[in-house]
Amino acid sequence: MTTSLDTSHAIDTENESQTKPLQHNNPNVLHDRREHHDWLSCDQLKEHWYVACTKRELERKKVWPAKILGLGIVVFHSNDNSIGALIDQCVHRGTALSAGKLNDGCITCPYHGWRYNKEGRVTHVPSIDGSSPPDKPHRFSQRSFPVKEAYGLVWVFLGDSSPENKSLFEMPFYKKSGWNNYYMCSRFKGSVSALAQNFMDVPHTVFVHNKIFRKSPDKLMKTSVDFTPHSVEVEYEDTEDSIGMMPWLTNPDKQPLVHTDQFHSPNITRCDYHWGDKSGFVITSQITPESANVSRVYTLISYKLPIPSIIARLLRPLIHLYTRIVLEQDISIIKVNRRGIENAPGLRTHSVQSDLVHIGIERLIDASKTGVAVDASKLGRKPMNFNL
Numbered sequence: 485m486t487t488s489l490d491t492s493h494a495i496d497t498e499n500e501s502q503t504k505p506l507q508h509n510n511p512n513v514l515h516d517r518r519e520h521h522d523w524l525s526c527d528q529l530k531e532h533w534y535v536a537c538t539k540r541e542l543e544r545k546k547v548w549p550a551k552i553l554g555l556g557i558v559v560f561h562s563n564d565n566s567i568g569a570l571i572d573q574c575v576h577r578g579t580a581l582s583a584g585k586l587n588d589g590c591i592t593c594p595y596h597g598w599r600y601n602k603e604g605r606v607t608h609v610p611s612i613d614g615s616s617p618p619d620k621p622h623r624f625s626q627r628s629f630p631v632k633e634a635y636g637l638v639w640v641f642l643g644d645s646s647p648e649n650k651s652l653f654e655m656p657f658y659k660k661s662g663w664n665n666y667y668m669c670s671r672f673k674g675s676v677s678a679l680a681q682n683f684m685d686v687p688h689t690v691f692v693h694n695k696i697f698r699k700s701p702d703k704l705m706k707t708s709v710d711f712t713p714h715s716v717e718v719e720y721e722d723t724e725d726s727i728g729m730m731p732w733l734t735n736p737d738k739q740p741l742v743h744t745d746q747f748h749s750p751n752i753t754r755c756d757y758h759w760g761d762k763s764g765f766v767i768t769s770q771i772t773p774e775s776a777n778v779s780r781v782y783t784l785i786s787y788k789l790p791i792p793s794i795i796a797r798l799l800r801p802l803i804h805l806y807t808r809i810v811l812e813q814d815i816s817i818i819k820v821n822r823r824g825i826e827n828a829p830g831l832r833t834h835s836v837q838s839d840l841v842h843i844g845i846e847r848l849i850d851a852s853k854t855g856v857a858v859d860a861s862k863l864g865r866k867p868m869n870f871n872l
């Protein structure tokens with residue numbers, strides 16, 4: 485991916501300055517930046533597709549300032565309806581391109597008007613090209629990244645390996661017949677690990693979301709947890725657990741609940757609640773690490789109700805409001821969690837059996853950072869029981 489940019493420092497014509505190439509124009513810019521970003525020292529983490537924005541966010545704004553693993557990325561609509569993603573920095577004097585506008589499918593720097601196509605090539609330099617863009621692009625360029633559109637999301641790959649070898653996570657029930665979907669976009673003051681643990685954590689629901697999401701049934705919750713090389717998957721045995729605000733709507737026939745939670749390393753959680761074939765509620769979270777302790781989360785809510793689909797669709801604003809309230813409670817508790825962690829450095833956490841999932845997630849994220857697989861002795865199926 486980087487080889488095509490190896491000539492990016494080349495001085496183009498006699499008109500262009502012979503100044504020394506800037507460090508940021510180096511195709512290995514990520515390596516240069518790692519010295520200053522602890523998060524980017526996590527080499528292997530960038531070898532994944534991350535969500536930069538939703539398609540709707542990009543359609544609305546045309547130019548989107550994403551931040552992934554500490555690096556600003558400008559995402560923009562190009563002419564042929566394709567999408568470009570470049571390091572958010574003009575190679576002329578460093579201005580953030582995301583503050584610029586689109587011209588002919590190119591992003592134009594707001595400072596002196598240099599234009600970039602989606603491959604990152606400079607196509608126009610007003611001070612030497614005048615009003616007519618040149619036939620041939622200049623040889624200056626900024627690093628571009630592979631982009632994919634799928635499931636209503638725009639994904640970017642920052643890695644050095646082949647992106648084709650990494651598949652996108654299939655967003656469950658997205659636009660599937662009988663199902664309704666919507667995305668919620670949120671920013672959390674927390675790491676990917678803290679958020680994934682929160683989204684998979686049942687014990688907190690009776691404190692943080694008391695009576696809104698789940699009230700304490702005062703009983704033993706039995707589960708089995710599968711620890712695999714790339715996932716943690718939990719099966720809950722309580723078929724009578726009640727979640728949500730409207731069981732009369734989600735489960736009027738009193739069908740047994742099938743509840744499973746999954747974490748897919750390094751940044752995705754999926755929580756499924758199904759009542760028979762006719763009703764289900766699935767929460768899938770794509771966590772994009774903006775930096776070590778700030779994350780942007782794209783939550784897909786997929787739901788199916790045992791009522792005519794037109795009425796299910798009409799209920800969407802109500803369900804959206806409810807899920808937003810629950811999400812805001814998580815945003816608040818994660819902020820408080822972060823405040824405590826930062827208060828006294830060197831926290832040593834203490835765990836009980838209900839934290840097995842947390843420990844498994846931490847292990848997998850560490851493995852994703854280092855590229856060293858989790859020890860086989862830590863894999864397999866284990867029981868996890870706790871009081872709720």
Ligand code: FES
Pocket residue numbers: 574575576577578579593594595596597598
């Ligand atoms: S800084 Fe971007 S055109 Fe000069």
Ligand SMILES: [Fe+2]
Pocket residue numbers: 682683688689692693814
């Ligand atoms: Fe929560």
